[in-house]
Amino acid sequence: MLRSETLRSYLERGISQLSIEKKQAGIEARRLGQKILLGKRIDEHLGAMLPVLMRGERKRNKVHPSELHDGCSRKLWYDINEEEFSDLPDPIPASLQLTFDIGHFVHLYVQECLRQQGILEAAEYPIRNRKRKVDGRADGIVNLRKKRYVLEVKTHGDFTTKHLKYAPIEKHEGQASFYANELIQQGEQIDGIIYLYIxxxxxxxxxxxxxxxxxxxxxMNKIVDEGLSKTLPSKRKCKVSDSQRACSCPYRTTCWDQS
Ligand code: SF4
Known part of the structure; x- marks a missing residue:
């Protein structure tokens, strides 16, 4: 009896001590919270960096394979001929830039893992074709069991996982196939493409x-041929001028003002 009483009072004292400490921790957290707001700082920093990052945009007078699958030959033509932008898209929010950067770091991580195992022959392998103005980079070239593959690394969230049951996403297959085909045309041995989705x-x-x-x-080659032609391709990819694709196109007004 005496023992259980002692135990009870011991526990009660402990519980009341814990609740005092919890309250103090809450007060302390609120006090610190007013001083340290790292998330906000990162947001502000990325926001300030964006104009600088956007100046480093990809070259416009080049064919970028990542934009070719289901792409618009008219838009490519404007890019190649360095037509002035008529509609600047909204700058990407800082939080989205952070998402891109995290994806970039995952790429570096995967490339380094494969490099340390001696599987990665090269990272960011350049894919160029001067005549066709192609300028791109495959994530890597890997050597496995005497075969040589183009490596395509993609990071994604849970939503995309549902679409990845049996095959890569077609847009990604288009981009990587374009790279692989360019290399094959240039005489390189390419036995296939490895897609890693993380x-x-x-x-x-x-x-x-x-x-x-x-x-x-x-x-995709058809889009390149049309985009590199002397005259503006007559067929628009967008059916109407207020489609989602048109609204994010920097040449929207020019495109719909011209026949
Ligand atoms: S508005 Fe549409 S059709 Fe016109 S260039 Fe842009 S993507 Fe192509």
Whole structure:
């Protein structure tokens, strides 16, 4: 009896002590919270950096393979001919820039893992074709069991995971196939493409090994040919001037003012 009484009072004292400490911790956290706001600082910093980052935009008089799948030959034509922007898209918010940067760091992490194992032959492998003004970079070239693959690394959230059951996303297949095809045309040995999808929330990795999608490459080459032609392609990709694609196009007004 005596023992259980002692134990009870001991526990009660402990609980009341804990609740005092919890309150003090809350007061302290509120006091510190008014002084340290790192998330806000990062937001402000990225916001200030954005004009600088945007000046370093990709060159406009080049064909960028990442924009070719389901792309617009008219937009490419304006890019190649360095037409003035008629509609500047809204700058990307700082939080989105942070998402891009995190994706970039995951790329570096994967490339370094593969490099340390002697699998990665080269990272950010340049894909160039001067005549066709192609300027891009594959995430890497990997050597596995005497075969040579183009490496495509993608980071994504849970939403994309649902679309990754059996195959890579077609847009990504288009981009990587275009790279692989350019290298094959230039005489390099390419035996296929390895796609690594990394879920940023769970770190789960999904992997696909696929051949070059010639059907997608043909469609993308058609866009390049039209975009490099002397005259503005007559066919618009956008059906109406207020479609989502048109509204994010920097040549929207010019495009819809011209026939
Ligand atoms: S507005 Fe649409 S059709 Fe016109 S250039 Fe831009 S993407 Fe192409």
């Amino acid at each position: 879920n940023k929330n769970t770190s789960e990795i999904r992997e696909f090994i696929r051949p070059v999608r010639k059907d997608l490459v043909r469609a």
